[in-house]
Amino acid sequence: MxxxxxxxxxxxxxxxxxxxxxxxxxxxxxxxxxxxEILLNSVNIAFAAISHFYGDLTGQMFAFFVIAIAASEVAVGLGLLVVWHKRHNNIDLDSMSTMRG
Amino acid sequence: MFEAIAFYLFAFLTIAMFYITVTTSQALYALTALAAGMIFISAFFFILGADFLGAVQIVVYSGAVMALYAFGMMFFDTTRELKEKKGNKFLITGLASVAAVLIVVIFAAPIVGDNITALYPMTEGVGNTQEIGMVLFTKYLVPFELAAVMLLVAMVSGIVLAGKKMDLSLTLMSDAEIKDMRKEKNKKVLS
Known part of the structure; x- marks a missing residue:
């Protein structure tokens, strides 16, 4: 098959x-x-597959940039999360419903 | 034949790992399952002939991102059971399916239209890494540099956000202030 x-x-x-x-x-x-991360990875698979079956490198290029964006997202997101956890002692979404400082 | 076996094996493993990641109530299980899933995804890249992408996937995701999450989790209380959102299950499943079908349509529309032409076609007899290097450093040079700047900004912001006393600047302080700060720090260490 x-x-x-x-x-x-x-x-x-x-x-x-x-x-x-x-x-x-x-x-x-x-x-x-x-x-x-799961979302980004699933799209990467689609990019790589299309790149392979159409003999085109553009898909792989975009997958690279997606990986770079994921890495920087993690760095900034975890930094913000650490700051929030220091201040409020939890990282639940419900505690972030207000935008007062 | 072997390609089919490899595809189904790794597809099953990846789906199982990611399913554990989104359903488990233990943060450490989620982390390890996600790391395993990332490695299994790199297998697809190797099957598809994107060797360099697979290597980058292992190095960046399982190496850098997972290590960052592991270190980040040391700040948080991960032994506590995670509370789940109590929402309408049918709504969630329905929305997820609709969005997934939308993704398929987005990817399939140009294929059905059958007007895809290779922008940077693969050349015969050249390795995947070499090809990627040639395209990345000629056609995609500007996005590459922008990605580098973005990673630098992300690194600086990560250090500033997670570091201690990052609101102070040593270059803007006078020598006396710096000496006072050091004295206080030593006092804290000794006491």
Whole structure:
């Protein structure tokens, strides 16, 4: 049985929905970041598959930039999370419903 | 044949790992399952012939990002059970499915339209890493530099946010103030 582009796209979609469910049901911000990583990774698979099956390098290039963005997102996000945890002693989403300083 | 076996094996493993990540109530289980899932995803890149991307995936995700999460989790109380949002389960599942179908449509629309032409076609007899280097440093040089600047900004912001006494600047303080600060610090250490 030959594995085609559709197989990879279906896999990417399944992983993307798992990530979306994670984003919607998690309350802890750290777990929310994990779900975001899943989303980014599932899209990377789709990029790499399309790049392979069409003989084009652009997909891989975009996957690289997605990885770079994910890395910087983690650095900034964890920094903010550490500051929030120092101040409020929890990282639940419900405690961030107000924007007073 | 082997490609099919590898694809189904790693697809099953990746889905299982990510499912554990989004459903478990222990933060440490979620972290380790996510790290394992990242490694399994790099297997897809190797199957697809994107060797360099797979290596970068292992180095950046399982190496840098997971280590950063692990160190970050030392700040938080991870032994506590995580509380979940109590929402409508059907709504969540429905929204996730709709969004996933939307993603498929976005990816499939140009393929169905059948007007994809390779912008930077792969050349025969050249390694994947070499090809990527050639394209990255010619056509994508400006985005590459912008990504470098973005990573630098992210690094500086991470240090400033997580570090102690980052609101003070040693270059703007006089010598006497710095001496006072050092004395106080030594007192704290000795006491």
């Amino acid at each position: 030959e594995i085609g582009l559709n197989h990879y796209l279906v896999l990417s979609t399944i992983l993307f929905s798992i990530g979306l469910v994670g984003v919607m049901r998690r309350k802890n911000l750290l777990m929310l970041f994990f779900a975001t």
